[in-house]
Each structure stands twice: as structure tokens, then as C-alpha cells.
Amino acid sequence: MKKILFITILATFFALFFSGCGSTGRLSEDTFKFSREEKMVLGTYGSLPRLSNGRADIDKLMEQLKDLNANTYNWLIWQNENDWADLQLFLPMALKNRIAVWVSLVPPSESKPIAKWSSEPYGLDYIKWSEEIAKLSLQYPNLVVFSIDDFVHNLKTYTPEYLGMMMDEIDRINPSLQFIPCSYYRQITPDFAKNYAPYLDGLLFPYRAESEGGNLKNGSLVDAEIARLRTLFNGEMPIYIDVYLTAHSRLGASTPSYVEEVILRGREHADGVLIYTHPNPVSDAEKYQIVKAAFSNK
Numbered sequence: 001m002k003k004i005l006f007i008t009i010l011a012t013f014f015a016l017f018f019s020g021c022g023s024t025g026r027l028s029e030d031t032f033k034f035s036r037e038e039k040m041v042l043g044t045y046g047s048l049p050r051l052s053n054g055r056a057d058i059d060k061l062m063e064q065l066k067d068l069n070a071n072t073y074n075w076l077i078w079q080n081e082n083d084w085a086d087l088q089l090f091l092p093m094a095l096k097n098r099i100a101v102w103v104s105l106v107p108p109s110e111s112k113p114i115a116k117w118s119s120e121p122y123g124l125d126y127i128k129w130s131e132e133i134a135k136l137s138l139q140y141p142n143l144v145v146f147s148i149d150d151f152v153h154n155l156k157t158y159t160p161e162y163l164g165m166m167m168d169e170i171d172r173i174n175p176s177l178q179f180i181p182c183s184y185y186r187q188i189t190p191d192f193a194k195n196y197a198p199y200l201d202g203l204l205f206p207y208r209a210e211s212e213g214g215n216l217k218n219g220s221l222v223d224a225e226i227a228r229l230r231t232l233f234n235g236e237m238p239i240y241i242d243v244y245l246t247a248h249s250r251l252g253a254s255t256p257s258y259v260e261e262v263i264l265r266g267r268e269h270a271d272g273v274l275i276y277t278h279p280n281p282v283s284d285a286e287k288y289q290i291v292k293a294a295f296s297n298k
Contacts, residue, residue: 043273046276047246058089058090072272076149079271091143101145109153110149112252126158127169155192156279169226182206183205184205184210189230216253217255222266243273245291
């Protein structure tokens, strides 16, 4: 949709590179734009560690991301009213450690009054969210992607017209910020591709073998499903595979071997791999080590 703008200030780049210091210094934005040809997106999504008061434990999160060999974290604003504020504490830490950050919101189907939580403080005003996230991305060049969970299940809200207004806000403030919503295989139809491609910079694709009905057991269809999606967009839409590490409400739990297979296939065929959700090194110990090993060969 947009041409990515790269702004390089070498003094700041080398100061951060050699000293490891600094907070909001401007790094080249392409430092955090990964690709299959160079250094692909390898990250985790949601389920950040929390303190006893419910606030994000950003020190522990950063420690785990570095241990996992991740270069990206998808910050979900949902289960605590302070998530937006905590994101702003995490961003300078992530910048210092060269971690790219995506920001995800929940759609109406996962918001109050249907759900216990909403994305706060702007709730269902996604035009306002577009404005504020774009402003924040100007301050922190490692904030590179704005995403919405279950986007394709909420197209009555996210009409092309409404999405156009969201993108107008982003382009007005920071055209470099990308919009990459969560989009499921069955809902990514030819009509969806035709109507929404102009507004998208990529697809966050939760893989669950939907071409054979849906499960978290068969990882062998990753290649074919990604190939089909690429065809719908004439090969021009980046696809980031979302790997279910935690259980799905309907499809059940994934196994460690399944997680490993989907990551490895995703690394070969997708433009990046995100783990849903961020693994706990204690309760998800075996899968945590699988993610760490699969991410180690960059």
C-alpha cells in the first residue's frame, strides 16, 4: 500500500550500536524491517509476563525475547487497562535491544460487552487508535506494525471505507507504519483480496490447516496454504505465519512436534514467524526450547 520510508541518522545508529545505550534515539527504520532475503521476522505474540499487580513485567519479557533469539514482539493491548502505558515503557527498552514491535488491538467481537476486556484507552475508536499508534511510531522507529486481531471476523466494522479513514490517519502522520491484520485462511477469499489489498501491508496468518477442515495436528499444509494466499494477491502480499503454541478454544492443544514443524515450514515459505502466544519458560518449557532452537538459525 505504501512505500516504506527509510531515514538514517548515522551518529545515533553508531552510538547505540557500540554503546548499547540510549532510549528514544532515532535508528534507521530499516533496522527493524526484516525480510526473508535478509533477517526475517521471528517473534512472539501476546501473553507477556506480568507483575503481581497485573502490570507488564517488561524486564522479564525482554530477557525472554533475547533468550528465544526473537527479533520481534507483537504487543497485544487487551487484558489490563495499563497495557497502552506499559507499551510506552517497553518501546525504549526494545529499541535499545533492537527488537521490532508490533501493536495489536482487539476487534468488537473480543471487546466489551462481549468480552471482559477491551483495548484501552480508545476502545472501539480505531481511527483514534490509528492516529495515536502512528504518533508513537514517530517517536520509536522500532514500532513498525499496527495489527488487529480477528480482523476478518469483523468486516462489518472494518469496511473498506472505514479502513481507508484509518489509513489516511496513518499516512498523514507516518506512512512508514505498516498495517498487517490477523486474517484467517477461509476468510481470505478472492473478494477479500480484491477489496482489501489496497489497504494492507501484509497478512498475519494464523495457520490451523483450514484447507482440510481445521486442526492443530497437521503441519504439512503450511506450504500449500501460503502458496494459495500468495496467488490471491499476485505474489505481492507479505505473509507472516502465526503458530499456535497455546491451545485453541475449539481445536484443542498443539504438540511440541507440531509447533516445531510449523515454525520450520514457516521459515521456509512465509515472510516471518510469530508464536501465538509468547511461551512461558516454566509452564511451556518444552515448547519454549523448541522456539528457541528454531529461532537460533537466523
